[in-house]
Amino acid sequence: xxxxxxxxxxxxxxxxxxxxxxxxxxxxxxxxxxxxxxxxxxxxxxxxxxxxxxxxxxxxxxxxxxxxxxxxxxxxxxxxxxxxxxxxxxxxxxxxxxxxxxxxxxxxxxxxxxxxxxxxxxxxxxxxxxxxxxxxxxxxxxxxxxxxxxxxxxxxxxxxxxxxxxxxxxxxxxxxxxxxxxxxxxxxxxxxxxxxxxxxxxxxxxxxxxxxxxxxxxxxxxxxxxxxxxxxxxxxxxxxxxxxxx
Numbered sequence: 001x002x003x004x005x006x007x008x009x010x011x012x013x014x015x016x017x018x019x020x021x022x023x024x025x026x027x028x029x030x031x032x033x034x035x036x037x038x039x040x041x042x043x044x045x046x047x048x049x050x051x052x053x054x055x056x057x058x059x060x061x062x063x064x065x066x067x068x069x070x071x072x073x074x075x076x077x078x079x080x081x082x083x084x085x086x087x088x089x090x091x092x093x094x095x096x097x098x099x100x101x102x103x104x105x106x107x108x109x110x111x112x113x114x115x116x117x118x119x120x121x122x123x124x125x126x127x128x129x130x131x132x133x134x135x136x137x138x139x140x141x142x143x144x145x146x147x148x149x150x151x152x153x154x155x156x157x158x159x160x161x162x163x164x165x166x167x168x169x170x171x172x173x174x175x176x177x178x179x180x181x182x183x184x185x186x187x188x189x190x191x192x193x194x195x196x197x198x199x200x201x202x203x204x205x206x207x208x209x210x211x212x213x214x215x216x217x218x219x220x221x222x223x224x225x226x227x228x229x230x231x232x233x234x235x236x237x238x239x240x241x242x243x244x245x246x
Contacts, residue, residue, distance in 0.1 A: 043246075044208050045196050049189025049239045051181040054220055057169035057231045060142035062134040065160040069124035073108070076128040080106060086155055087132055094145035096134055104131035129160060139169055139231050168228040171217060177235065182212065185239040193243040205244030213238045 066083055070076035084103075091101060109127040136142050146167055153159075159166075190204070197204045215237045219230035227233060 043202070044242050044244050045193055045204075046240065046242045047189045047192040047196065049185040049187070049192065049241060051185035051188065051237050051239075053177060053181055053235045055171050055173070055177070055233050055235055057139050057171050057233060058137055059170040059172055060134070060136050060139040060167055061170065062136075062142055062146065062167045063131055064134065064166065065129060065131040067127060067129045067158050067160050069127050071125045073110075073126050073128075076108075076126050077106070080128045080130055083157055084130065084132070086157060087152060090149075090152055091134065091145060094148060095138070095141045096136060096145060100134055100136045102133040102135065104133065106130045142167060143169075143231060164226065165229045169231045169233075170228065171233055171235075174215060174217070174235065178215065181215070181235065181237050182239065185213070185237055186210075186241065189239055189241040190243075193241070197245055200245070202245040205246045208242040208244050210242070211240040213240060 064087060066080075066087065068076050068079045068083065070079065088098065088101065092098065107129050109129075111125050111127070134142060134145075149159075193204045215235060217227050218234045218236060219225060219227050220232040220234045221230070223230075
């Protein structure tokens with residue numbers, strides 16, 4: 001009878017021992033598993049993909065500001081109107097139609113009305129000026145006309161001194177080329193990641209994170225001039241992409 005009781009107690013202890021053993025095994029397995037996963041998840045590479053594209057400006061904006069000085073205001077106004085006609089004739093001769101010319105208002109400056117004037121003022125009293133703005137998609141025609149503006153000077157046209165170029169060349173098609181450039185930047189980034197993976201005996205996985213980067217428009221030839229002075233331009237974007245490594 002005593003032996004039978006001992007056998008029963010042993011049988012009752014067996015399930016409990018199995019449960020404890022299983023707990024110990026699982027307790028060691030799960031922390032190790034998650035540690036393994038965390039090491040895998042930290043295994044990624046960050047690369048940059050560069051894409052560049054040469055483009056040509058598709059809009060020219062030319063501000064033509066001309067000035068007349070005189071001691072007689074009506075005479076100055078008559079002269080500014082005459083010179084306006086001369087400029088229109090010149091532009092149309094160069095191939096720029098009147099529809100692409102915007103007239104600004106005529107501005108009059110009376111030097112005698114300036115409270116800070118020099119009482120011993122010399123020269124003309126009135127300064128009359130106007131700006132004609134050319135907006136044309138034909139950038140080559142505008143560029144040619146700009147180079148020929150000496151013809152206007154020869155006819156007595158005086159331009160107001162302006163800092164830099166009076167013409168801005170603009171590229172308006174950035175949104176159309178963005179998808180193509182982003183695709184190219186991504187391919188270049190993937191190639192860089194593959195090269196890194198090859199040298200580290202690993203394989204490139206899926207994209208972990210991506211940053212598009214900023215599009216910049218630069219002169220096609222770096223001549224230390226602002227981008228809007230150049231007809232031929234270069235668009236650049238650098239994308240930053242993180243890839244998982246396997």
